[in-house]
Amino acid sequence: MSKKISIVLTGVGGQGVITAANILGKAAVRAQVGVFVSEIHGMAQRGGAVVCTVRMGDVSSPLLPSGTADVLLSTEPVEALRNIGYVHKKTKIITDINPVIPFTVAVGGEQYPQTEALFKELSAHAQVFKVDALKIAKEAGAVITKNTVMLGALAAAGVLPFSPDVLLDTILEGLPDKYKDVNRKAFQAGMKALRNK
Amino acid sequence: MSELTLDEPGKTILLLGNEAITRGALEAGIDVATTYPGTPSSEIADTFSAIARDATRQKKDPGFYFQYSTNEKVALEVAAAASFCGLRSLTCMKHVGLNVAADTFMTYMYVGCRGGHLIVSADDPSCHSSQNEQDNRYFALFASAPMLEPTTPQEAKEMTRLGFELSEQLHLPVLLRTTTRLNHARGPITLHEMTQPRREGHFDKDPSLVTVPAVARANHPVLLKRLAEAEKIAETSPFNEVITVGSPKDVGVVTSGVSYTYVKEMAEELHLNVRILKLGMTHPIPRKMCTEFMASCTTLIIVEELEPFLENQFKALAFDTGAKVKILGKSSGHFSRLYEYTPDSVAEAFSKIFKVKNPFTSPVTSSLKLPRRPPSLCPGCxxxxxxxxxxxxxxxxxxxxxxxxxxxxxxxxxxxxxxxxxxxxxxxxxxxxxxxxxxxxxxxxxxxxxxxxxxxxxxxxxxxxxxxxxxxxxxxxxxxxxxxxxxxxxxxxxxxxxxxxxxxxxxxxxxxxxxxxxxxxxxxxxxxxxxxxxxxxxxxxxxxxxxxxxxxxxxxxRKARETIQLYHIDQEKCKRCKTCIGRFGCPALYFAEDGSVHIDPAQCNGCGNCVQVCPFGAISAVEESP
The missing domain is CATH 3.40.50.970 (Thiamin diphosphate (ThDP)-binding fold, Pyr/PP domains)
Structure with missing residues (x-):
């Protein structure tokens, strides 16, 4: 295949962004699609902003040029906006709506934007899909499946060069049996959440 | 972890650049691995450690010896001694770690090694988690060490595997120089068969190992001879190759490491016609190959992160050979000595040099001011x-x-x-x-x-x-x-x-x-x-x-199924003096929109120190943890 697919994953250190990027990479290998993943480790993990990039298809570089993301998948709305430079008009921004307020707001007097203004700004630059991953994960049976919900939403976006099942199977293969059902439910709920938009 | 020890040649798995290095060492039959941890190198050693701990737990032999040494210098010495006994060894560290080990490193080259020894330096352009962005390629030049620079995780694995052979052939430790973007990139890795480690070493005494002045003077020419030998190997090394994009005439690009991946992709995106000399063995450079490449060009563009390491060598080479070629790079102002390169920065330089439109300019920006989110001490630290x-x-x-x-x-x-x-x-x-x-x-x-x-x-x-x-x-x-x-x-x-x-x-x-x-x-x-x-x-x-x-x-x-005690703030007692946030600064505490202070149960790690900090006794343990 010659098409290049670029996905930017963002969020807050500790939210599982790196794990999600790793799962996408493994799914691509499973589907025999070329892939490079770039991660942030170390100092950036102590509650800091995290960015991972996943590139699939006929790619050489783990990084993408500005304005070329097919999807910006964010587990935190401000982090989606922080990485807006990666998007173009047709980029799909899929973001969790639940904010994680950085300590600079409490300690440094910085401002976390009003929700409405935040989503208005995101929508000015790309197609935005809001996902209440926390609520959906709770309904599926476990808060910890939030990222599975987000990956389900990504799978429904019609961008990945493989079927949603490949991604789901990749998620499930790394889990103990007792967590498989709840993750399957979370994934399907995530897919549904995006399709209903 | 089992995936990393799979003996299934031909199978493709996804590995982190650092894991790929460990896998390459396992495929080469590594005997002794040492380190002092440091980002972005840490997962190389952590992978050895995880494999060894798994084996220890199962009362099995992992096949190699591994240690977290007290510092990089000690790590290098421990592995060097194993090499002197004929064992294959690897030492990994972050770039500044090599400063600590430099005393050992410099003279180590004078005595050379026996068993193959790979020294991995993980450089950190952009200082993602470091105090400087020094370019350790100069250490190879400084110490006369052969050096390999991978561009992808797959290449990192192959360079590690074959690096041991190179080291043994030359009797010199080999520097594997990586950067964060390689260490922390994942890519598909095709597995090669595993080699049995040697295990039992023996130290054969040799007076040339005792670097008293007379010996050191005699060893230095031996080192230069070995380096000349290394250059001959570089001339035909599979890691040095020419790649063509479009229908090139007389413009060449010289690049190494992760920069190659940006050069390749941006040359394609901008529809350029160039030949790319991709150097994987970057010290000593294959001067004959480089001279021939230069002779075929009227313009040569050097793309390398950080210092003009290759650029200056190519300029010296152009001077020596009387090559009529324009060399563009850092001193021409097209590329920076600062920070990591990106597809954007390479596209920008190419668009100026080739006078073509850069399709990746002016990314959109947010009109809202966003709160910074720097890393911080964890709640309960x-x-x-x-x-x-x-x-x-x-x-x-x-x-x-x-x-x-x-x-x-x-x-x-x-x-x-x-x-x-x-x-x-x-x-x-x-x-x-x-x-x-x-x-x-x-x-x-x-x-x-x-x-x-x-x-x-x-x-x-x-x-x-x-x-x-x-x-x-x-x-x-x-x-x-x-x-x-x-x-x-x-x-x-x-x-x-x-x-x-x-x-x-x-x-x-x-x-x-x-x-x-x-x-x-x-x-x-x-x-x-x-x-x-x-x-x-x-x-x-x-x-x-x-x-x-x-x-x-x-x-x-969590493992012991002990509850993590949570704390809450009695809003009647709280005087909003802000001591807990403004002076103590625990990130689990926050102001609600009405200005009241609360503890986020999702972030609180239950240290209880805020109880001691509050001057009004407003913070106490939640009696029934949810």
Missing amino acids: PHRATYYAVKKAADKDTIYPTDIGCYTLGKEPPLQTADILLCMGSNAGMACGFSVATDQKIISFMGDSTFFHSGIPPIINAVHHNHDVVITVLDNRTTAMTGHQPHPGTEIDGMGKPAKLIKVEDVVKGCGVQHVEIVDPNKIKETTEAFKRALEFKGTSVVVSKSPCILLEVQRK
Whole structure:
């Protein structure tokens, strides 16, 4: 295949962004699609902003040029906006709506934007899909499946060069049996959440 | 972890660049691996450690010996000795680690090695988690070491595997120079078969190994001969190759490492016609191959992150061979000596050079101002409690030399207990100097792993010269920042085997420190008193602040099914004085929109220190944890 697919994953250190990027990479290998993943480790993990990039298809570089993301998948709305430079008009921004307020707001007097203004700004630059991953994960049976919900939403976006099942199977293969059902439910709920938009 | 030890040649798996290096070493039959952890190199050693610990747990032999050494210099020496006994060895470290090991590294080249020895330097352009962005390719030039630079995880694995053969062929340790974007990139890796390790070494005595001046003088020409041999190998190395994009005429690009991936993709995106000389063996450069490539070009573009390492060599080569070629790179102003390159920065330079439109200019920006989200000390981190106590005990003008580790994050408000930082161990040496130069009080900070790494000599210096300083060892029982590796103060080693635990306070007392305070920082009042006593003491005092890393503590509690005590704020008692947020600064505390203060149960790690901090007794334990 010659098409290049670029996905930017963002969020807050500790939210599982790196794990999600790793799962996408493994799914691509499973589907025999070329892939490079770039991660942030170390100092950036102590509650800091995290960015991972996943590139699939006929790619050489783990990084993408500005304005070329097919999807910006964010587990935190401000982090989606922080990485807006990666998007173009047709980029799909899929973001969790639940904010994680950085300590600079409490300690440094910085401002976390009003929700409405935040989503208005995101929508000015790309197609935005809001996902209440926390609520959906709770309904599926476990808060910890939030990222599975987000990956389900990504799978429904019609961008990945493989079927949603490949991604789901990749998620499930790394889990103990007792967590498989709840993750399957979370994934399907995530897919549904995006399709209903 | 099992995937990394799979003996299934031809199978493709996804690996992190660092894991790929470990896999390459396993495929080459590694015998001894050593390290001192440091981002972005850490996962190389952590992968060895995980495999070894798995084997230890199953009472099996992992096939290799692995250790987290006390510092990079010791790590290099341990592995070099194994090499002298004919074993294959690997030492990995972050770029600045090679500064620590440089004394060993420089003379090691003079004696050469026996078993293949790969030294991995993980450089960090853009200083993602480092105090500088030095370009360690100059170490290869400096020491006359052969050097390989991979562009992808797959290539990192192959260079590691074949690097041992190269090292044995040349009798020289080989530098594998990587950068963050390679160490922390994942890509598909095709597995090769595993080689059985040699296991039993033997040291054959050889007078040329004793580098007294007469021997060193005799060894230097041998080293240069070996380097000439290395250049011959570089001329035909599969790692040096020419790649064509479009229908090139007379413009060539020379590149190495991760930059190649940007060059390739951006040349395609901008529809350029170029030939790319991709150098994988970058020291010594294959001068014949480079000369021929240069001769076919009227313009040569050199694309390399950080310093003009290749650029200057190509200019020297052009001068020597009288090549009529325009060389563009850093000195022409097209590329920067600063930071990581990106597809954007390469596209920008290409568009200027080739006078074509750059399709990736002016990315959209947010019109809303966003709050910064820098890394911070975790909720419940014992360092926060120590710092809070220090600030209570010390006057405003006190100088706080700090060191390399999580505790550097004390720099941020509200704690601001980091005034100067150079490198591992520098806190105590700087403290000595400040005590000579000023009457200001000095309290320095280092972690336990840093103490063992390079913190002891400056303490001895302080005691011997009776410097009036307070040196703090933040003893959280682990090397936290790099991923919780063990160190000499833990009772288990990198292979999961019992190890002798060395107590910081025993070492400090052995160094002759007269005033030693051992505190639990979670008892804030007592810790404050201890720092006051240490400040009053005339001469060198050491405060050992002992409390395990909260992340390990939470992990331990979860495993033991102990509940993590949560805390809440009684809104009637709370006077909104902001001490808990404005002075203590725990990120689990926040203001609600009405200005009231709350504790986020999702972030709270249950240290309970905010209870001690609150002047109005408004914070207490939640009786039934949800």
